[in-house]
Amino acid sequence: MGQCLSPCCEKQGPNSPAGSSSDSGHPNHSHTLYIAGIPVSDSKDNGCGEPNPPVTTPGSEWKMFTPYPKLPPIKKQGVSAEAKRLSLISREVSEAKILAMFEQYRDPEEDCILADGIERFCMDLEVKPEEFIVLVLAWKFGAETMCEFSRTEFVQGCKAMKVDSIKGIQSKFPELLAEVHEKQAFKDLYRWTYKFGLDTASAQRTLPTDMAISLWKLVFSQNEPPVLQRWLEFLEKHTSIRGIPKDxxxxxLNFTEQVGEDLSSYDDTEAWPSLLDDFVEYENDRHNQNVTTD
Incomplete structure (x- = not known):
């Protein structure tokens, strides 16, 4: 700015000859800066004794702007804000889609998903029915009976996980596996597994030993305690043990956390179930070679 875009305005005075210009060499010449056409400060004049008029362009009116200071870049949303945004999106699940998915696997004669439907459900999820993640999924659904998902369990389970499609459920697998690595979550899963294995149709209250062995292998498949294999061998060898009480x-689980691999820290004066006392005694005798291992 400060450059004249139009001829200088001539000032006529009583002592000035016609056609002469004002004193252009005055040290305090000034002009006016304009923002949106509004004068805001004085600076040099246009050399004609008058402030510079605002620069205009054809068809414009008082649209002279001075450059604004460069603004700092807007900070991007933090991780927490982004996580909240994604969380809001993920909550927008469709119950209609969940019900349609349920109908896809529902037994034609029952209002639930039975063994055949669960097998197809697992195939679409690209997992095997005997995999650990399927056990975790059943736990998240709050399933009460093995090889069965009721309508309520399926719908409420999907809503709790905020999913309404096969791809949505698959996307939750890493999150579910990470969750059950936490001690309390795994404890909840472990205790639920006992009830899940019971045959509720026959009012079963004690888990058959062979079913208990299968479920122990499954529930500990991601983090096997050192003593597990010897415990299972003990149960398989003693066929007279026909059932595992809930206690x-x-x-x-407490036993695997408190007793060392060599069972040296086992205290038989504590209130352990008698079956665990028998197991430790058997292991100690075997270690002392008093029991054959055929």
Whole structure:
């Protein structure tokens, strides 16, 4: 700015000859800066004794702008804000889509998904029915019976996970596996597994030993305690043990956490189930070679 875009305005005075210009060499010449056509400060004049008029372009009116200072870049949303945004999106699940997915696997004669439907469900999820993630999924659905998902369990489970499609469920697998690596979550899963294995149709209250062995292998498949294989061998060898009470199932988890691999820290004065006492005694005798291992 400060450059004249139009001829200088001539000032006529009583002592000035016609056609002469004002004193252009005055040291305090000034002009006016304009923002949106509004004068805001004085600076040099246009050399004609008058402030510079605002620069205009054809068809414009008082649209002279001075450059604004460069603004700092707008900060991007933090991770927490982005996570909240994605969380809001993920909550927008469609119950209609969940019900349509349920109908795809529902038994034609029952209002639930039975063994055949679960097998097809697992195939679409690209997992095997005996995989650990399927057990975790059943736990998240709150399933009460093995090889069965009721309509309510399926719908509420999908809503809780905020999914309404096969791809949506698959996307949750890493999150589910990470969740059950936490001690309390795994404890909840472990205790639920006992009830899940019971045959509720026959009012079963004690888990058959062969079913318990299968479920122990499955529930500990991601993080096997050192003593597990010897415990299972003990049960398989002693066929007279026909069932596992719930307190034995629950306490075995504590047993794996408190007793060392060599069982040296086992205290038989504590209130352990008798079956665990028998196991430790058997292992100690075998270690002392008092028991054959055929």
């Amino acid at each position: 034995t199932w629950d306490m075995f």
